[in-house]
Amino acid sequence: MPCPSATMVVWASAWLHGAAASDDVLDALQVWAEAHEVRTAEDELASRLDLPGPEDSPAGPALLLAALRKAGAARGELVLPVAGDVRGLDGSTEFSRAALHRGEAVVLADAGLGLVPRQPDPAAEGILRWTVFELDDLPPAEHLPIGEAEHGMASAMREAASTLTDLDIAKRRPGVRNEIAETVSSRPNPSWPEDVPQRPLRILQRASEVEAILWAATDDAPGGALSASATRARTDALRPLFDSVRAARRSAIAEMVRVLADRAEQH
Known part of the structure; x- marks a missing residue:
């Protein structure tokens, strides 16, 4: 978040x-x-x-x-x-x-x-x-280009969805889309400087949406708990996506800082 x-x-x-x-x-x-x-x-x-x-x-x-x-x-x-x-x-x-x-x-x-x-x-x-x-x-310091971070998050999401489907533990439940939307909207909405470019802002928004999906995917509904082996498989499948969300956030913030510093130095 x-x-x-x-x-x-x-x-x-x-x-x-x-x-x-x-x-x-x-x-x-x-x-x-x-x-x-x-x-x-x-x-x-x-x-x-x-x-x-x-x-x-x-x-x-x-x-x-x-x-x-x-x-x-x-x-x-x-x-x-x-x-x-x-x-x-x-x-x-x-x-x-x-x-x-x-x-x-x-x-x-x-x-x-x-x-x-x-x-x-x-x-x-x-x-x-x-x-x-x-x-x-x-x-x-590690530098992850913002484009690479964005691509990594998208790729990890596709791979996780495919893996969960193959494992037959990709679950659906009524109202899950509303849960995800409520999770995103209930979080603080920080402001950013006017000169911040739109791309990192879009990536931060996407990261929040993906993270909300992840928490929904790991929140077992009553009576729908997975077996221990299925839970481990789900955790292993989703871990790269959690990692990619964090990487995308770090990269987006780093890009904001870089742009603000570069523009300030040009003036």
């Missing part, structure tokens, strides 16, 4: 390149929570960035933007780690563990910083806290 880290990557990168005002960034984050808080993971990093430490009262996101600029950040990268695929993370670190637990994070490689959002307390609705981590050595 769309995530706060994607919003932060695009809007913070736009702001760092002078393509958006700080108020635009703060407004864009509002779709995820009414209030955003910021703390660092370590006191030493807090001192260097002029941000609250782990035991201090949190600051607002405006101070985070100032800290990113002070640290020399230029553009962010979205990472969407899952067990078995931790590309973009920095090994067995506190940041990597937090990012993997959340399933998303922002990497600002040029500043050596990572950001992970989380709800600080299950009872604290409307609050999202960003923890700032200092990164260890990162692996070389």
